[in-house]
Amino acid sequence: MGIFKFFRSGNSEPRNTYEKATYERGPFMITCPFCFKKFKSDHVVFRASHSEKGDPEYEKVEDELLNRYYKKIGKGTLGPMNPVVKAQALPERNKTRVDKVLVEIKDKYDASTDERLCPYCHNDLPITSGRGPSKIISVIGASQVGKSVYMTTLLYVLEKYTCERIGASLIAGNSGYNDEIRENQERIFEKNLMLDPTPKQHVEPLIENLKFKEDKIPPLTLIFYDIPGEGMTDKAYMENHAEHIKNSDGIIFLVDPLQMRTLRKKLSIVNREKGDFTEKYQEPKDIIVYLFENFISKESKEKTHIPTAVVVTKSDMLKNLKDEEYIGENSNIFKNYNHEGFFNLNEFENIDGEVRKFLLKADAPFKGAVDACFKTAGYFAVSSLGSNSNHLEIDRSSSINPIRVDEPFLWLLYKMNYLDGGRE
Template identity: 30%
Template sequence: MLDFLRKLGNTQIGGSKRFRYTCPYCFDGFNKYKFQCINKRCPGGGSFVFDVAKMTDGGRKAECPKCHQPSFKRVCPFCENDLPESTLDGQNCIISIVGSRSSGKSHFIGVIIHELIKRIAPQINNGSFEGFGDSLERYKKVFENNLYQACQQLELTRSGINNVNVSLPYIFNYKFRSEKDKKIKCYTFVFFDTAGEDLNDIGTMSTVNKYICKSSGIIFLLDPMGIPGLVSKLDSGWVLRASGGGVIGTSADDIITRVSQLIRSEQGLSETDKIKIPVAAVFSKYDAFESIIPEELTTIKNPSPHCKEGRFIDADAKAVDSEIRALLNEWGANAFTSQLENNYEKYSYFTVSSLGLNNNPSSGRIKEPHPHRIEDPMLWLMSIGGKLQ
């Protein structure tokens, strides 16, 4: 699996001289980097960026040509953003979170990052999830302050086309000591909150969402409120609340089709080649349909076992997958399955609630999120990508 991730272009090919990485800010691939001078009195200006012919300390250090001070700060040659060390070591893990308008992407990102920092990383392998650059500050401002301090639902995400600031990714370093070789591992996780609006046509997608094609895993959020066979069983107040006050977006089928098209053209795949990026197909807003789940489907109702056990439990993920398939069958919504089956080599179904049970009041004010099974899709992607050992 690690080999496969390398082929996706994120990595310096182990041992060989070929060096290539994907910038986690602009998502372009490069085979070199630049340095930025950190000397405030540098005659080149406060943040002078320079190219170097000769680097020292294995390429970690260079001397500023203007002030002759050493610098360790490596930056992208195109967007000039600071590069995390594990990006350059080929340990990027770009997770694309895609789904139609109002499918719950922003709430998912807002809650999963909080949980990764506070609970998931520490419990799984004594790991830590640490913000890189200003990511943690930006995360707090956009997500945590609203969800956890002000106890407010998030607003729908603005389009990234004319708005550079909203399209900055959130970058985190995930560190832990490997059980296998007892060495500290560090992976760079990159989350990007797309506006569902920007997934509506392929022209917009190819400019705003280059990152999808470079990702190590895709989380497709599927809005249960978009399945007529399910919605007809719920009381209408619920449906309205859980669908962002009735915003009707593009259907999940259409988005899967466009995402697949985009990846195929970017990676030069034919219609019959299956896409190798693993897909977690995730029904969001589990709390909204829990009441109509048949009694015999017990796994999805139980809390997620992975963190408690301190490792990823594959058998649980398989049971969740088969219970969701049974539900899709019951609701007459098998179209997702055939699309995924015909286009992706590896996928699995999940369901999450970001807000938790009884936590979606119509007023917009919520209790602190207490999510259900939110870690499952992330841990599955990490586990099949070899990122947990």
């Protein structure tokens, strides 16, 4: 069964043997969240905590590998830094290991450092690298689809509610991530303000650690990438800043109902705006075209095997359709559901079927493109806020009530064998 071995219904059987292999294997291979190279935990290098004039090995120097990475992503290069120390050159007594993973060294000056770096690009590694598995999850979609709002509410729901149901805790990769997440959540949940659009520039990964209450279960490092919508249809940007997509372990593909031509004038929200929405929104299929051009076309049989959650956002809007042809007014997509004890396959299949039928009627070309390009896809509908926002301000007359935002993420955990599935 999966890592969450306690996630089983009374009549479900274990899905796999991952848990046994995990506990017998010891240290995990590390995947760098920046350059995506894979390496053994003993191959990490360290940034020295000091520099020494007159010692060529320990003088401050420009870090060529780190500057090469910065140049690639369009950042300015850095000046002289403390030297990089290779642990292999040190005696074993100078090395500190936790769970058989090298986490700290004392250099030849007996000075300690725990700043671990990728040996290929010299970026800082997450604290838990090597001590448990790591998974890269790319959140993609067109401009204005609500990726940043979705990520903010997803992390909020995971931390406040979902993690308790799976016997875990969500811990930010470092205090910097934690501060940014808290600011965004305060803006939405306390001030009722929308987030500013993500600028079209290189986006750093958001790293979270899923730490389990049961000690023998290794921590899971989650590496989220949220790429700006404008970048999704820019070939040069995709080549320089979207390498993470083809290296993903899972994809969350967000689709806005207003991107669908057949729905724009049917939804009552368009009455608040003047003019045609045709030019304002990208078509969902446009994103697949660029994904196909940049990496799917290079896959075997021209389909990607990366599990992909296709997520219709702003699902609360669909209540305004007043048209049973698209979605029933009493559909389960408008009701929250807690996957408690296991990932409920019955509930997933119901939602998956409803959204598939909806997309087939609302945007058949997009649905056909997904079927043609993605080998493993699950369909979902979420509302990050529970009600419509008006430009930069959220409706203050109603409370914020995210609907089903954690479901696509839990499905990815299930497909990656970290969460058991069962049936009621």
